[in-house]
Amino acid sequence: MRDFNILKSFSQKIYFVGSGNFWYEGEVGDDRNSIYRIYSVILFFIYGSMTVLEIFAALFGNFPKDEKGDCVTFAVSHTIVMIKMCYVIGNKQLIRKLNYDMATVCEEFEETSLQTKKYYNIKVNLIAYFVAVYFSAACFVFEGLRKVKEGSHFVTIVTYYPSFEDDSFPATVFRIYCTIVLFMMMLSMIMTVDAFTMVNLIIFKYKIITLRRYFERISQDFKEMHKINQRLAVEHLAKGLIKGFKVNKELLRILKDIDKAFGFVIALQLCQSSGSAVSLLLQMAISDELTFVGKLKIMFFVIALFFLLGLFLCNAGEITYQSAQLADSIFYCGWHECLWEYQPEGKKIGQMVLIACMQAQKPLVLKAFKMIELTYGTFLLVIKTTYSIFALFNAQSGKSEYK
Template sequence: MKDFNILKKFCQKIYFVGSGNFWYEEDIGDDRKMIYRIYNVLLFFIYGSMTILEIFAALLGDFPKDEKGDCVTFAVSHTIVMIKMCYVISNKTLIRKLNYDMVSVCEEFEETSLQKKKYYNIKINLIAYFVTVYFSATCFVFEGLRKVKEGSHFVTIVTYYPSFEDDSLSATVFRIYCTVVLFMMLLTMIMSVDAFTMVNLIMFKYKIMTLRRYFEKISEDFKEMHKINRRLAVENLATGLTKGFQVHKELLRILKDIDKAFGFVIALQLFQSSGSAVSLLLQIAISEELTFVGKLKIMFFVIALFFLLGLFLCNAGEITYQSALLADSIFYCGWHECLWEYQPKGKKIGQMVLIACIQAQKPLVLKAFKMIELTYGTFLLVIKTTYSIFALFNAQSGND
């Protein structure tokens, strides 16, 4: 499946979940229509209201230990989710332009085999993340049903209203309403922010791989043609290199747009995954009353947080790794076999290759808040640091 089809279908789903039209054309839908604006405002008002009630519950609410822990976790997580969604929507103009660039750049170099791998990669990662998130949410529902069976009330999301003692019909209806809102919010979060960011990172990674294969192909073509017609081989190599260098320049510009559009999202996820994971793991370690389902819901929440962070950082790290291979592909194109008299006027192949190699040797590294490098190493560091902090707090609580 081509990038055009992948991104357009994705933008259709984003439009459906109420975040607006991120496609660079209007054929998906007009998000400026009054009825869609009402839908958009109403949806985010519902999400925002629930998040505010969670924050009040965390700060002012009087709940049992397990509900208080869930309350704090959801209040922090959903606040970050709201910030991420608002940030992405505020960059809609930039993202629409980015979608156009992602579709058009490298289009003529695309290989069917690489396109299939890219689509499979996106599909598998998206399904795995979707299942992890919703299985975690389902565990919260099962825990709520277990409490009902034991004579308590049903609850998944803990909000300031209703209070813990309130078991009236209106309170029950509101708790069920919050559960429905949670599942809706998760869908909007996945499609509009998390998966959308992941898709752009994977696509850009494959753009770099496509460009690298292109340089390798023109090198092979040059070697074959050089045996038959040296002048034509040199001319074709010069033309091919010029085209490849222009695409590389475009990719460098697009990466800056990706950083502007999604860099803040990745940075927030970095802190959310590590901070929330410590809090959640401590709930398991400290609490002696957690049921199996209770532990399961927390573990899958932690897995979902780190799985998303892994998707972000590992794909960002893969961009750095693949871009580091470009310099070799450019250098070994066969420029040293190009005789001076055969080179087109104004196109000194050796000089062009030298400049391109210098540019390609600068690693393409995305950074959180322009400080923390988003790479494989950072992902491993976050996991180690999270466990170290958890072990420290757990040891201190054990001594107390």
């Protein structure tokens, strides 16, 4: 599937969940239509209202330990989700331009095998993340049903209203309503922010791979043509290199747009995954009243958080790795075999290769908050740091209980 089709399909789904039209053409839908605007405002008002009620419950609510823990976790997570969605929607014009650039750049160099591999990569990662998120939510529903079976009330999202003692019919209806809103909000979150960011990172990664393979291909063509006609081989190599260098320059510009459009989202996810994971794991470690389903819901919540962070950081790290390979692909193009008299005037191949190699030797690195490099190493560091902080708090908690 072409990048054009992948990005357009995502834009259609984003439009469907009420976040607006992110496509650069008018085929997806008109988000300036009054009916659509009302639909979008109502959806985000519902999400925002539920998040505010969660924050109030975390600050002022009087709930048992397990519900209080869930309340704080959801209040923090959903606040970050709302900020991420608002940030992405606020960059709608930039993302429309980015979609056009991502769909068109490097298009003439694309290979069917790479396109198939890229689509499979996107599909597998998206399905895995979708399953992790909704299975975690399903565990909260199962835990709520278990509480009903034991004579308590059904609850998934803990909000300021209703109170813990309120088992009236309106309170039950509101708790079920909040559960439905949770599932809707997660769909908007996945499509508008998480999956869309992941897809752009994967597509850009394959753009770099495609460009690298293009340089390798013209190098092979040069070697074959050089045996037959040296002048024609040199001219073909020069034209091919110039075309590749232009695409590389365009990719550098596009990466800056990706950083502007999604860099803050990845940075927030870095904070959310590490902070929430420590809180959830500690809650599971020190609580003696958690059921198997209760532990399962926490574990899948943590898995979903770290799986998304892994998708972000590993794909960002792969961009850095693949861009670092460009210098070798350019250098070994065969420029040293080009005779001076055959080279185009004003376009000396050796000089062009030298400049391009110098640029390519500085790998492309995305950074969170302009400081933290988004790479494989950062992902491993976050996991180690999270576990270390959890172990420290858990040890301190154990000492307190012993005393």
